[in-house]
């Protein structure tokens with residue numbers, strides 16, 4: 520029996536959910552102040568009927584801890600940094616719904632250079 524194809528999501532949103540143990544000097548994306556950002560993102564998706572076409576995913580460290588909280592929007596390799604609920608709301612409205620990445624919230628170029636070229 521042939522199964523109908525399951526459509527791909529339009530966007531994946533990888534939200535770093537890494538926290539550092541108490542006393543660890545290294546910064547991390549999840550702190551007391553930022554622990555509910557993923558739930559805020561997920562609730563916003565549900566309220567707007569975006570779950571399915573958009574898939575928010577909890578990840579561990581994305582390697583840009585000093586600029587956290589961060590989340591990566593794919594396709595496009597858009598890394599958003601120093602997130603807050605207000606920033607997430609604008610990213611959902613302008614990037615996810617509107618199709619225009621929010622340039623002012625993207626990680627600065629010195630922290631997010633060109634992709635590493637694997638061809639030799």
Ligand code: FES
Pocket residue numbers: 535536537538546547548549579580581582583584585587589
């Ligand atoms: S802890 Fe979030 S990028 Fe490293």
